[in-house]
Amino acid sequence: MKYALITGASRGIGKAIAVKLAKELQYNILLNFHSNIDAANATKELVEAENVHCELLQFDVSDTKMSENVLQDFRKNNPDAEIEIIVNNAGITRDGLFMWMKPEDWHSVINTSLNGFYNVTQPLLKDMLKRRYGRIINIVSLSGLKGNAGQVNYSAAKGALISATKALAKEIGKRKVTVNAVAPGFITSDMTADFDEKELKKMIPLNRFGEAEEVADLVSFLASKKASYITGEVININGGLYS
Structure with missing residues (x-):
């Protein structure tokens, strides 16, 4: 059985x-979440409505041992499962001026986005390379490309993930495993719920926030066989804000 693993x-x-x-690629889904079991179950229902299997994997991607144990258990219990797609989407923000930033606000953001990428991808990579097929897609951010005041921690985490994307793409391209990053701008979500949309959209050439489904369309393309000659890229999806 072929699976796609999506974190967060x-x-x-x-x-x-x-x-x-x-829906589009008919992948069975490994749905990672940290704590919100009700939201995870609601998403599982939507996934399974597409006639595929969905398995919930509850673990904190910033915890190396926990991530390794959960992934190992899944592989042991599902020896026929092939994880062809990894989407490293888990990320958190702890915004504030760097001058006043507490150590836990720095480390928790770095650990989730950057160490989470290592903790999830590294244990699964060998199987992809053996099979000579795979797609690794890292969800980064406009902040990681241009920097954002009040988000030194988040910008650092996403900027590092962009560099890791490019380096890993060079390491494993010969094995037909691609590594790309998707950099959303302002997308309507919990993360942007407190933003002043009326003011911010004046800066955006398309004059609106993006939708999560639009980001998902891009990820679905990169996860498909149509994107087999694209690797090491950072693709912006931001309504022209940083073009």
């Missing part, structure tokens, strides 16, 4: 990606 997939962009990969 109970809500928002992750949820939209899980449903889209089930």
Whole structure:
């Protein structure tokens, strides 16, 4: 059975990606979530409405041992499962001026986005390389490309993930495993719920926030065989804000 693993997939962009990969590419879904079991179950129902299997994997991607144990258990219990797609979507924000930033606000953001990429991708990579097929898609951010005041931690985490994307793409391209990053701008979600949309959209050439489904459309393309000659890229989806 072929699977796509999406981290942080109970809500928002992750949820939209899980449903889209089930619907368009007919992948069975491994849906990682941290704590919100009700949201995860609601997403599972939407995925399974597309006639594929969905398995919930509850773990904190920033915890190396926990991530490794859960992934190992899944592989042991499902020896025929082939994880062909990894979407590293889990991320958190702890915004504030760097001058006043507490150590836990720095480390928790870095650990989730950057170490989470390592903790999930590294244990699964060997199987992809053996099979000579795979898609690794990292959800980064406009902040990681241009920097954003009040988000030094988030910008650092996503900027590092962009560099990791490019380096890993060079390491494993010969094995037909691609690695790309998707950099959303302002997308309607829990993460942007407190933003002043009326003011911010004046900066955006398309004059609106994006939708999670639009990001999912791009991820679905990169996860498909149509994108087999695209690797090491960072693709912006931001309404022209950083073009």
